[in-house]
Amino acid sequence: xxxxxxxRQLEYFVxxxxxxxxxxxxxxxxxSPPSISxxxxxxxxxxxxxxxxxxxxxxxxxxxxxxxxxxxxxxxxSDADALHDVAGDLANKVRGPLAIGCLLTFAQIILPSLxxxxxxEYPDVRIRQFERNQGQxxxxxxxxxxxxxxxxxxxxxxxxxxxxxxxVPAYVMLPPGHxxxxxxxxxxxELADEPMVLLDLPFSREYFLSAFQQKGLRPNIAERTGxxxxxxxxxxxxFGYGIANMRPLNTLAxxxxxxxxxxxxxxxxxxxxxxxxxxxxxxxxxxKAFIAHCRRFVVEQGVFGSERVVE
Numbered sequence: 001x002x003x004x005x006x007x008r009q010l011e012y013f014v015x016x017x018x019x020x021x022x023x024x025x026x027x028x029x030x031x032s033p034p035s036i037s038x039x040x041x042x043x044x045x046x047x048x049x050x051x052x053x054x055x056x057x058x059x060x061x062x063x064x065x066x067x068x069x070x071x072x073x074x075x076x077x078s079d080a081d082a083l084h085d086v087a088g089d090l091a092n093k094v095r096g097p098l099a100i101g102c103l104l105t106f107a108q109i110i111l112p113s114l115x116x117x118x119x120x121e122y123p124d125v126r127i128r129q130f131e132r133n134q135g136q137x138x139x140x141x142x143x144x145x146x147x148x149x150x151x152x153x154x155x156x157x158x159x160x161x162x163x164x165x166x167x168v169p170a171y172v173m174l175p176p177g178h179x180x181x182x183x184x185x186x187x188x189x190e191l192a193d194e195p196m197v198l199l200d201l202p203f204s205r206e207y208f209l210s211a212f213q214q215k216g217l218r219p220n221i222a223e224r225t226g227x228x229x230x231x232x233x234x235x236x237x238x239f240g241y242g243i244a245n246m247r248p249l250n251t252l253a254x255x256x257x258x259x260x261x262x263x264x265x266x267x268x269x270x271x272x273x274x275x276x277x278x279x280x281x282x283x284x285x286x287x288k289a290f291i292a293h294c295r296r297f298v299v300e301q302g303v304f305g306s307e308r309v310v311e
Contacts, residue, residue: 005043007144009143010077011077012035012036012040013070014073014074015036016040017073020059022036030159031142031279032157034142035142035159038142039144051063051065051066051069093124094125095122095125096126097126097286098128098148098286100146100149101130101131101140101148102129102131102132102137102149102151103132103133103137103152104227104228105244106246107131108229109246111129111150114297115129122286130146133204134151134202135202137149137151138155138276141276141278147277147286148275148276148277149275149276150275151275152168152273153271154204154207156276160277160279162275162277163275163277163291165273165274165294165298166272166273167271170208170243170270170271171243171247171261172191173242173243173259174260175257175260178241181262184262185262185263185264185265186264187264187265188264188266189215192212192217192219195222195239195240196220196242197223197242198223200225200226201226207271208243211266214268228244235259236252236255236257237255243264245270273298
């Protein structure tokens with residue numbers, strides 16, 4: 001039966017068990033209290049036991065089961081440290097499991113090819129991939145369910161690191177016959193009265209709407225969808241314009257109809273696509289190799305057309 005918990009979750013549990021407080025433990029391991037709370041809740045669900053008694057005025061106290069669990073967790077972490085020391089004496093071979101998350105909006109464009117090339121270069125790495133929205137990716141990182149996430153620099157917490165790969169400015173997506181299709185750029189003021197097909201995903205939604213809100217405008221949202229492929233097809237079929245931060249090399253909608261991509265003018269900041277991962281003093285050889293692979297990949301493949309690669 002596969003393990004459904006991580007050493008990081010055990011580390012957070014041990015820190016709370018020894019400190020008696022989530023806030024004190026958070027300071028010790030340099031992560032946010034919500035991340036620690038989520039990890040402990042995940043452990044309690046996984047093992048079906050209550051590890052702490054919650055006392056509002058006195059912090060947390062270990063249950064009888066929690067005290068037994070604490071001793072075993074401390075022993076397991078000690079063994080893991082010893083194993084890490086042994087691994088350090090071995091050849092720097094990239095191997096073992098690697099859980100990767102990828103943002104839904106560009107997973108179909110970049111992940112299959114990137115993963116295939118990585119596995120060809122490092123055949124001893126066993127990858128599991130997850131396509132999620134931004135909020136879900138951040139939660140999975142905090143719970144230790146994935147080790148890295150290919151995503152944008154949106155709403156990252158202080159206990160996350162971010163390795164930038166490329167800048168991706170916003171584009172207005174239009175059908176070829178639209179009256180704005182021939183423009184060099186389009187402003188939010190020009191779009192305000194046009195029907196909009198909104199990509200309705202957490203954090204992405206707020207980012208796109210901020211282009212209008214910072215100018216005191218309210219867009220005319222005609223349709224909403226949480227599926228980037230559906231949005232592209234709806235735009236191609238004349239339901240309205242869309243805004244996205246990626247311009248695939250193939251500018252056809254999924255149903256084969258053409259699309260036009262015009263830069264969005266104004267003060268909306270470009271997003272940075274990159275790799276999010278938890279803060280840590282040590283990164284595994286697999287994670288280091290994956291980050292280096294991603295940097296090579298975006299340069300060699302030109303995955304978003306002419307967007308600027310971050311050095």
